[in-house]
Amino acid sequence: MATFPKLKTNAVAQYPVTRALRYQNQTVRFLDGTDQRYRDGSGPLHRWIIRLSALDEGELAALEGFFLTNAGQFGSFVFVDPWDGASYSSCSLASDQMDLTAVAEMQGQTSLTVVENRT
């Protein structure tokens, strides 16, 4: 399975990087104001927002190629959490759109959001 590309420094992300986890619960509310809650998913799903700057042309092209190989949010890949090194075996990009900017030579910028898939 494909793996999210690393930068030349061998890092996956740069600061600032955002990480979120999300549970999926349901709440049934009753007429008397009480409610009953239950889990609607088997566990939390993670999400990472990876903003990258000062990329050289090769790094930017590698990320663009990764987006195209995955066809946006269609494909899935292995993602290693930059916080703790945990490996998530089924992740996807969160969007069908990728913006790449070359501000100057070796000053590429882009941002990708990775989401963990429910398996």
Added chain:
Amino acid sequence: MFPQMSTGALSQFPLRKRRLTRTVINTTADGRTIKSQDMAAQTTEWQLQYTGLSDAELMTLARFFGSVEGSLNGFTFLDPNGNLLAWSDDPSQVQWQKASYLTLTGGGADPSGGMRAWHVVNSGAGAQSLTQTLNAPAVYVYCLSVYAKAAQPATMALLLGSHRAVCTLGADWSRLTLTGTGDVEATSVSFGIELPAGAAVDLYGLQVEPQASASAYKSSTAGGVYENAHFLDDAFTYSSTDVNRNSTTVTIVYANHL
């Protein structure tokens, strides 16, 4: 054909590029997803911001905009920030024309720290070439570049249309470049390398760019030639900021379903 500037470049910094795909997603109640890929809905946009254009460069751009009548007619556009070659790391793909006596072995150590170099041996009695032909404007300025080395002293020719440059290779990686235009009458341009009889070399990072000098190597699979691209807008707006200095911004879009 989209005009190059007088420097031979297609664009200036900053260059913005947007890739769009389309995925149809059915999300089930437990959060799992079933996805379908819409292969025919891929779109690429480039926003080209020009500043400091001479009057002649601006008029060339304006005339081109008029010739395609804004967004109406298509034209061939070369990715200004991409490698025009397809499968630049895999010369065994069908896009490459390999002479029959060339032997290619992949997986060698490359100068970027990866394992994407190719060992190429010419076992024939004459010169053998490895080329790729692009349906790109022949009158453009192109830069062909490649990293190469040879364990034994060897020569290798870079090929760009009818231009060729013979280089001597050493035991260490060096980046070789050849800048030139295609043949004026041609509708395509061929790029590649040629090895003399008995030569054995290591290659990495074959790249073609629509500009006069080589930039950092960019691995590619699809290539950077976009036939039937269009302007996004029907309006062409420009500002004159000083004598012989002009600025404008154009957006070009390529959709693979058009």
